[in-house]
Amino acid sequence: xxxxxxxxxxxxxxLFTMEYFDRILPNVxxxxxxxxxxxxxxxxxxxxxxxxxxxxxxLPVWSVFTNASKNYMKLSKHDMGVGNDxxxxxxxxxxxxxxxxxxxxxxxxxxxxxxxxxxxxxxxLSSLNFFINIMLVRY
Numbered sequence: 001x002x003x004x005x006x007x008x009x010x011x012x013x014x015l016f017t018m019e020y021f022d023r024i025l026p027n028v029x030x031x032x033x034x035x036x037x038x039x040x041x042x043x044x045x046x047x048x049x050x051x052x053x054x055x056x057x058x059l060p061v062w063s064v065f066t067n068a069s070k071n072y073m074k075l076s077k078h079d080m081g082v083g084n085d086x087x088x089x090x091x092x093x094x095x096x097x098x099x100x101x102x103x104x105x106x107x108x109x110x111x112x113x114x115x116x117x118x119x120x121x122x123x124x125l126s127s128l129n130f131f132i133n134i135m136l137v138r139y
Contacts, residue, residue, distance in 0.1 A: 011075070014038040015045060033077035041075060 013021075018038035021028050044054040044062060054062045054073075060080050062073045070085045098119065 011041060014041050031077075037075065037077045037080070040080070044073075044075075 014034075014037055017024075018030060018034060021030050040059055043056060043059055047056050048054040060073075061082070063069070063071045063082055065071055071082050072084075072086045074081055074083045102119065
């Protein structure tokens with residue numbers, strides 16, 4: 001598929017309910033790697049809430065994002081660490097291709113309204129398609 005990884009808000013399971021899954025759903029086994037990731041994520045979130053810096057001893061270093069470095073943190077059970085230039089091609093599409101298409105179109109208000117509506121429709125259909133694919137894969 002065009003998208004791999006967690007969907008929107010999926011981190012909430014790790015942040016708030018991971019320790020209770022096996023009590024709520026006895027057939028579900030929580031792996032040690034899931035428990036470790038949940039612990040690390042809660043540490044990052046609480047460190048950031050307390051100090052504005054997610055880092056602390058015992059955690060992989062979460063480096064600051066800058067436009068020059070474009071570093072980001074890969075939160076993963078298997079290969080947690082710093083990544084670079086997150087989804088470069090997809091980001092280029094949304095940040096350059098779409099705005100260029102819109103700016104190249106006629107600047108009249110009617111045309112702009114039509115273009116804005118088309119853009120919203122594309123985003124809505126993409127979101128719906130993503131949600132349907134996630135539901136099909138999971139269930």
